[in-house]
Amino acid sequence: MLETLENKNNCCSPPKQQEDFGPLQILPMYTPPKEEDEVCCGPKPAPPSSPYERPGYEVCSFVEGFINTARGPVPRIKTNLDGSDHLGSLMVRLGINRNNYKVAPGLYALGTPNAGSNVLVTANYKLSFDTLRQELTGIDAWILVLDTRGVNVWCAAGKKTFSSGEVIRQVKQNHLDQVVSHRTLILPQLSATGVSALEVKRGSGFEVIWGPIQAGDIKPFLEADLKAEKKMRQVTFGFRERLVLTPVEVTLLLKYLLWVIPLLFILSGIGPQLFSLTDLWHRGLAAASAVLLGILSGSILTPVLLPWVPFRAFSAKGAVTGLMTGLCLISLFFRTVVLLPALALMLLIMAVSSYLAMNFTGCTPYTSPSGVEKEMRKAIPLQTASALLGLIFWVVSAFIGPMN
Amino acid sequence: MRYLSNVTTLTLDGSRCVGCGSCTLVCPHGVYALNGKKTQIVDRDGCMECGACQTNCPTGAISLTPGVGCASYIIKSWTKGKNKASCGPSLCC
Numbered sequence: 001m002l003e004t005l006e007n008k009n010n011c012c013s014p015p016k017q018q019e020d021f022g023p024l025q026i027l028p029m030y031t032p033p034k035e036e037d038e039v040c041c042g043p044k045p046a047p048p049s050s051p052y053e054r055p056g057y058e059v060c061s062f063v064e065g066f067i068n069t070a071r072g073p074v075p076r077i078k079t080n081l082d083g084s085d086h087l088g089s090l091m092v093r094l095g096i097n098r099n100n101y102k103v104a105p106g107l108y109a110l111g112t113p114n115a116g117s118n119v120l121v122t123a124n125y126k127l128s129f130d131t132l133r134q135e136l137t138g139i140d141a142w143i144l145v146l147d148t149r150g151v152n153v154w155c156a157a158g159k160k161t162f163s164s165g166e167v168i169r170q171v172k173q174n175h176l177d178q179v180v181s182h183r184t185l186i187l188p189q190l191s192a193t194g195v196s197a198l199e200v201k202r203g204s205g206f207e208v209i210w211g212p213i214q215a216g217d218i219k220p221f222l223e224a225d226l227k228a229e230k231k232m233r234q235v236t237f238g239f240r241e242r243l244v245l246t247p248v249e250v251t252l253l254l255k256y257l258l259w260v261i262p263l264l265f266i267l268s269g270i271g272p273q274l275f276s277l278t279d280l281w282h283r284g285l286a287a288a289s290a291v292l293l294g295i296l297s298g299s300i301l302t303p304v305l306l307p308w309v310p311f312r313a314f315s316a317k318g319a320v321t322g323l324m325t326g327l328c329l330i331s332l333f334f335r336t337v338v339l340l341p342a343l344a345l346m347l348l349i350m351a352v353s354s355y356l357a358m359n360f361t362g363c364t365p366y367t368s369p370s371g372v373e374k375e376m377r378k379a380i381p382l383q384t385a386s387a388l389l390g391l392i393f394w395v396v397s398a399f400i401g402p403m404n
Numbered sequence: 405m406r407y408l409s410n411v412t413t414l415t416l417d418g419s420r421c422v423g424c425g426s427c428t429l430v431c432p433h434g435v436y437a438l439n440g441k442k443t444q445i446v447d448r449d450g451c452m453e454c455g456a457c458q459t460n461c462p463t464g465a466i467s468l469t470p471g472v473g474c475a476s477y478i479i480k481s482w483t484k485g486k487n488k489a490s491c492g493p494s495l496c497c
Contacts, residue, residue, distance in 0.1 A: 362474025
């Protein structure tokens with residue numbers, strides 16, 4: 001089992017060879033000779049296999065060739081993303097294949113690095129890897145990819161898979177001391193949660209230099225002799241950064257909706273005639289809309305409008321956006337103000353929105369666990385009460401009078 | 405963007421600080437600044453308890469309870485116990 005896993009992890013890295021290759025030398029990718037047009041049945045066959053492929057291994061699409069080092073060939077990676085990279089990123093953002101989106105750990109080359117080139121260390125989450133190589137167009141450097149189990153830098157550092165031990169292990173396994181003549185590694189600043197510079201120095205002999213937080217700042221950082229400006233060291237959470245996180249939030253909820261929505265429809269059918277199919281449909285539609293609006297306000301509106309929604313506690317922010325969308329729903333469904341059903345839906349929307357907004361704390365780079373726990377202890381009882389009261393009022397309102 | 409005030413477990417023991425500046429480099433929220441040969445907490449409420457400063461302080465002058473500020477993780481640690489809780493695969497990490 002262990003062996004199979006090992007093979008799987010290394011599927012994209014070239015086989016290690018032990019001979020000394022001498023000075024650096026670039027090995028071009030194999031280009032097959034041009035075939036003459038042939039008339040043949042069926043579609044054209046696929047191009048011949050690359051000479052770098054080995055049984056059980058496959059050359060990844062982001063590899064453009066190999067560079068020979070003192071420790072064998074190292075894959076040279078492209079700095080431009082192709083269609084499959086973009087498609088992969090899109091899927092991951094939508095929550096598809098998100099927990100298995102990784103590249104093989106090990107040493108990679110960017111451009112034409114030599115023994116004096118910088119070594120940048122990163123996680124093996126392919127989204128992180130792609131961002132890094134794209135930002136480094138035109139730079140000659142080594143990229144040391146750690147085995148963070150396909151998790152991004154910060155989360156991996158928090159989980160301690162991006163750790164001092166893993167940095168030391170990869171430095172040794174890839175014989176970095178023989179590939180480069182210097183003894184420094186550039187680590188992303190956000191990995192400092194899991195990596196102690198002192199331990200890395202003791203364990204590998206390499207000194208850690210903390211690089212900037214954003215991959216986009218690496219070029220200016222390298223140009224400034226490995227000095228990061230203050231703003232490069234401070235984490236941001238801008239509109240775009242928040243926006244890209246929202247689709248995953250919603251797709252993760254789909255599995256709950258599969259039973260919540262039918263349940264709401266059934267609940268809405270209960271009334272003075274015991275059970276009414278007309279009510280099931282009409283009232284069910286209103287109740288389902290309430291839950292969907294709760295999701296919209298808690299998982300999309302709150303994250304996107306985060307700095308503009310009042311209050312600091314996320315649960316309170318969610319309640320505010322829930323109140324806003326709730327008012328819209330009520331004005332849509334109720335031609336005259338009917339207190340009880342309107343209140344019921346409002347309570348439901350606010351509970352759902354507040355809870356989901358609170359869960360968004362995990363995606364932000366500025367909420368402290370002590371703070372989150374503090375707000376949760378207050379918010380969870382309120383959210384539960386609000387949801388239960390909402391459901392009770394909703395059922396009761398069916399007995400009191402018609403919706404309109 | 406600011407989160408709740410007066411919640412962090414962060415403490416700095418000035419007598420053990422050697423002023424190496426590691427904490428000022430690794431903190432993603434500018435909580436520290438070097439003041440002569442000692443570090444100083446300049447923005448305590450900016451702290452998100454990630455623990456990078458503690459991990460990289462050579463003299464153990466910084467102490468805090470590090471963790472992830474993630475509600476879904478905290479719920480799991482309440483229901484399943486600290487060791488079994490993980491914030492993935494649901495939510496961000």
